[in-house]
Amino acid sequence: MFFKIAINNVKRSFKDYTIYFLTLTLAVCIFYSFNSINSQNSILELNKNANFISTLNKLIAGTSVFVSFILGGLIIYANKILIKKRKKELGLYMTLGMPKSKISKILIFETLLIGALSLVAGILLGIIVSQGLSLLVANILSVDLNKYKFIISLNAVGKSVIYFGLIYILVMIFNQFTISKFKLIDMLNAAKKNEEVKLKNSFVSLIIFATSVTLLVTAYARILKTGLSAGNAELSVTVVMGVMGTLLFFFSLSNFFIHIVQKNKRIYLKDINIFVLRQINNKINTNFLSMTVICLMMFITIALLFAAFDLKRTIDKNLEESTPFDASAFLVVNNDNEDPKVNDIEEYLNKINFTFGNHEKKSFYSEFKLNLTIEELLSEYLNNQERIDLQNNYLDGAVSAVKISDYNSIIQLKGQEPLDLQENEVLIVSNYALVNDALPEYMENENIVHIEDKAYKIKNDYPIEENVKSTGGNKFFYFIIPDNFDGSLQTEFTSFNVMYDNKSFEKSEEKFSTLFNNLSKDKYRDISPALVIGSTREQIEDKENGFAATIVFIGLFLGLIFIISSAAVMALQQLSDASDSLERYKSLKKIGVTEKLINKAILRQSLIYFLVPLSLAVIHSIVGISAVNEIFNFHYQSIIVSSLLLFIIYGAYFYATYIGVKNIVKNSN
Amino acid sequence: MQNILSVEKIEKYYGNKGNITKAIDNISFKVNQGEFLGIMGPSGSGKTTLLNCISTIDNITTGNIIINTQDITALKKKALEEFRRDELGFIFQDFNLLDTLTAYENIALALTIQRREVREIDKLIKDVARKLEITEMLGKFPFQMSGGQKQRVACARAIVTEPSLILADEPTGALDSKSSRLLLDSFEKLNKEFHSTILMVTHDSFTASYANRILFIKDGRIFTELIRGNETRKEFFSKIIEVVTLLGGDVGNVL
Numbered sequence: 001m002f003f004k005i006a007i008n009n010v011k012r013s014f015k016d017y018t019i020y021f022l023t024l025t026l027a028v029c030i031f032y033s034f035n036s037i038n039s040q041n042s043i044l045e046l047n048k049n050a051n052f053i054s055t056l057n058k059l060i061a062g063t064s065v066f067v068s069f070i071l072g073g074l075i076i077y078a079n080k081i082l083i084k085k086r087k088k089e090l091g092l093y094m095t096l097g098m099p100k101s102k103i104s105k106i107l108i109f110e111t112l113l114i115g116a117l118s119l120v121a122g123i124l125l126g127i128i129v130s131q132g133l134s135l136l137v138a139n140i141l142s143v144d145l146n147k148y149k150f151i152i153s154l155n156a157v158g159k160s161v162i163y164f165g166l167i168y169i170l171v172m173i174f175n176q177f178t179i180s181k182f183k184l185i186d187m188l189n190a191a192k193k194n195e196e197v198k199l200k201n202s203f204v205s206l207i208i209f210a211t212s213v214t215l216l217v218t219a220y221a222r223i224l225k226t227g228l229s230a231g232n233a234e235l236s237v238t239v240v241m242g243v244m245g246t247l248l249f250f251f252s253l254s255n256f257f258i259h260i261v262q263k264n265k266r267i268y269l270k271d272i273n274i275f276v277l278r279q280i281n282n283k284i285n286t287n288f289l290s291m292t293v294i295c296l297m298m299f300i301t302i303a304l305l306f307a308a309f310d311l312k313r314t315i316d317k318n319l320e321e322s323t324p325f326d327a328s329a330f331l332v333v334n335n336d337n338e339d340p341k342v343n344d345i346e347e348y349l350n351k352i353n354f355t356f357g358n359h360e361k362k363s364f365y366s367e368f369k370l371n372l373t374i375e376e377l378l379s380e381y382l383n384n385q386e387r388i389d390l391q392n393n394y395l396d397g398a399v400s401a402v403k404i405s406d407y408n409s410i411i412q413l414k415g416q417e418p419l420d421l422q423e424n425e426v427l428i429v430s431n432y433a434l435v436n437d438a439l440p441e442y443m444e445n446e447n448i449v450h451i452e453d454k455a456y457k458i459k460n461d462y463p464i465e466e467n468v469k470s471t472g473g474n475k476f477f478y479f480i481i482p483d484n485f486d487g488s489l490q491t492e493f494t495s496f497n498v499m500y501d502n503k504s505f506e507k508s509e510e511k512f513s514t515l516f517n518n519l520s521k522d523k524y525r526d527i528s529p530a531l532v533i534g535s536t537r538e539q540i541e542d543k544e545n546g547f548a549a550t551i552v553f554i555g556l557f558l559g560l561i562f563i564i565s566s567a568a569v570m571a572l573q574q575l576s577d578a579s580d581s582l583e584r585y586k587s588l589k590k591i592g593v594t595e596k597l598i599n600k601a602i603l604r605q606s607l608i609y610f611l612v613p614l615s616l617a618v619i620h621s622i623v624g625i626s627a628v629n630e631i632f633n634f635h636y637q638s639i640i641v642s643s644l645l646l647f648i649i650y651g652a653y654f655y656a657t658y659i660g661v662k663n664i665v666k667n668s669n
Numbered sequence: 670m671q672n673i674l675s676v677e678k679i680e681k682y683y684g685n686k687g688n689i690t691k692a693i694d695n696i697s698f699k700v701n702q703g704e705f706l707g708i709m710g711p712s713g714s715g716k717t718t719l720l721n722c723i724s725t726i727d728n729i730t731t732g733n734i735i736i737n738t739q740d741i742t743a744l745k746k747k748a749l750e751e752f753r754r755d756e757l758g759f760i761f762q763d764f765n766l767l768d769t770l771t772a773y774e775n776i777a778l779a780l781t782i783q784r785r786e787v788r789e790i791d792k793l794i795k796d797v798a799r800k801l802e803i804t805e806m807l808g809k810f811p812f813q814m815s816g817g818q819k820q821r822v823a824c825a826r827a828i829v830t831e832p833s834l835i836l837a838d839e840p841t842g843a844l845d846s847k848s849s850r851l852l853l854d855s856f857e858k859l860n861k862e863f864h865s866t867i868l869m870v871t872h873d874s875f876t877a878s879y880a881n882r883i884l885f886i887k888d889g890r891i892f893t894e895l896i897r898g899n900e901t902r903k904e905f906f907s908k909i910i911e912v913v914t915l916l917g918g919d920v921g922n923v924l
Contacts, residue, residue, distance in 0.1 A: 275767060
């Protein structure tokens with residue numbers, strides 16, 4: 001009998017439940033998709049490195065726990081709203097003599113029913129979406145798609161069932177708790193209760209609003225000035241200021257806003273704007289806390305999505321510049337050692353019996369340290385922030401240098417023409433300009449560099465942005481000096497670069513990657529004490545791609561969950577508010593407000609309500625992203641892709657809300 | 670005197686074939702400009718249905734309702750909405766004030782939906798507030814006012830648009846006797862000094878005694894009519910009581 005009531009309730013209030021149900025389904029779907037990622041072929045193909053897969057697994061597992069906390073909070077909150085909406089109905093059961101225990105039994109059945117339905121629907125949807133996701137990710141990360149296969153991950157199914165099962169049990173317990181606190185009289189009169197406006201005094205609200213804006217502007221200024229490289233204490237202060245500012249902003253916004261609009265009689269006294277304004281005022285004022293949380297969540301989402309979509313592109317661009325050779329290695333010169341043979345990489349390779357094949361083009365060269373640091377060189381052009389950046393990128397030491405004959409042999413490997421360099425000239429090779437204005441400014445303004453009191457002409461006006469060896473996404477900075485440079489030179493590394501022949505590419509790759517793996521395991525230490533480090537381009541790419549993939553996954557996962565959580569909360573708040581405001585809409589109709597005007601009012605109300613937290617989040621994001629601009633070089637594509645994702649989901653929720661509210665009001669008479 | 674409302678042979682049926690309830694059964698009457706008409710009757714007599722039909726919220730089965738020379742039974746939905754907005758003022762038992770709006774805003778709403786000029790709105794509200802002595806209440810929210818004050822604000826909202834006809838449905842139903850008297854004094858003032866035409870439905874004899882003329886309805890038909898003429902309110906009140914007593918008993922025994 002109670003089961004029957006529960007089923008009928010779910011059927012009857014399907015309209016109220018639609019958004020709740022869809023959100024649950026979507027959440028399960030996203031949860032499944034990301035947890036099934038490790039069994040997707042394209043991902044396995046991406047990286048054979050067991051280490052990467054296990055790191056990814058651990059990260060996704062950790063994120064899943066975090067996400068389930070967020071979803072748990074969301075579901076409990078949504079459930080609370082839905083129960084509040086049904087207070088009158090539950091009160092009616094109670095007046096008819098139904099004990100609370102039976103009522104909670106009905107609610108348990110309902111939760112079970114909705115939970116089971118959403119789990120099944122979500123997993124089915126997830127199985128489809130995860131295939132698409134793996135294609136998308138494979139596409140982003142340029143993986144071979146031939147090995148794509150349709151896959152159902154039982155592991156992920158189990159995990160989704162367990163996590164969501166736990167959340168639903170939690171919801172049931174929470175419902176019991178809510179019901180036990182209900183008083184019959186409040187339940188029957190629930191519809192008539194008004195929300196209390198917390199802040200009434202206009203002067204106080206003005207002051208609070210001014211404070212919040214000041215806090216936000218100060219926080220913005222601080223983060224823009226220091227970026228993320230400021231000390232932890234400084235950064236925490238900025239974050240606290242930002243959060244407090246946001247909180248106070250929403251606390252005082254509506255009152256401040258209403259005073260402003262009241263001054264403008266043309267807007268204030270048009271149509272039923274008075275009503276719309278008061279409605280929003282009421283709502284934002286009561287929900288300022290959830291508004292703040294939503295705004296901050298959206299801010300994180302936008303930042304995450306941007307970062308996720310952008311990282312790959314940034315890495316690709318960096319890789320192209322920083323890995324011009326198929327393989328590179330260097331020997332760290334120990335200047336205390338008398339025997340020059342120990343410090344020569346060519347001798348070293350002979351000792352360990354490594355020989356180059358006929359088709360492997362190679363060039364040996366040496367890197368020196370000059371008696372000059374970058375800081376000294378650029379001192380007039382560096383600001384404080386850039387100085388800190390230099391230190392963070394380990395570029396604050398002595399300038400590295402390569403002789404022109406070595407440099408020419410390096411670039412000839414790539415098929416470029418050798419360059420001429422006079423005795424009193426130098427070249428600058430660096431990608432430092434990408435992150436910093438100091439170097440290009442310096443090169444534009446200065447033609448002469450003094451190294452140990454001798455003047456050299458800088459031959460290029462803009463740095464050559466291709467590295468002299470293949471390394472990861474690091475920044476590099478080299479002087480190319482004449483062969484007969486007569487200043488002090490200290491040998492830093494002896495190195496070689498290799499280009500494979502296309503025909504024997506895979507064989508060579510195999511050979512060099514084995515060599516470098518052995519080197520990193522110190523296999524030849526007993527033959528020679530020298531430290532040699534090397535990597536092939538593929539090794540570097542794999543490492544960077546794995547990193548990018550991890551960030552993209554986690555960013556997408558969290559971002560999607562955050563968006564649907566925020567949008568769902570907004571939607572449910574609006575819908576429950578519509579039910580609470582039914583009396584008001586009825587009054588409006590009675591005094592002769594046309595349906596068209598009412599619909600217009602609903603549209604404006606929903607739109608403003610959805611846009612307010614989003615707008616502040618977008619402003620936060622713009623500031624935040626400019627602050628970390630040095631880490632990422634943002635591209636238009638990533639901005640478009642991530643905004644599109646955000647607006648589609650958020651927009652869909654907005655539209656569903658608008659239609660829902662309209663229906664509630666329309667069906668009221 | 671000009672005819673504001675004329676109700677001609679209207680009937681309103683509920684239900685379907687074989688099971689028809691006649692909520693209104695052939696009622697006709699006229700209301701002249703400046704008249705204060707009361708409609709009385711026991712529960713279920715059809716007085717609220719009658720009011721709903723006149724106020725265009727409900728539609729009738731047969732007959733004609735003509736307000737200010739316009740036959741409202743022939744109007745389309747959109748025209749009806751506009752007619753209701755421009756020609757009628759409503760006062761309800763439960764006030765129907767918007768609790769989120771101040772008194773000023775509640776009154777303004779009636780004007781803004783008519784798209785009145787911004788400057789005009791402020792002046793009209795201040796005028797009507799003075800008439801009903803609620804000037805100092807304009808900045809308050811409904812929850813800060815007493816029932817009587819709320820009803821007077823609702824009253825101001827109803828008359829601020831200067832409608833042809835004010836319809837009041839049990840206006841004192843939710844008020845204590847002191848507030849009721851204050852409200853009815855305002856009604857009397859509106860009627861006498863500003864010549865508003867008022868049609869009021871009530872089942873309270875004291876409230877009804879403020880009207881010029883009273884229609885008694887029973888089982889969907891007009892039972893009798895009382896005209897106050899030059900009587901004092903007290904005399905009129907005892908007459909009303911007599912009829913009410915009659916209505917309460919079995920009519921067959923009396924006649």
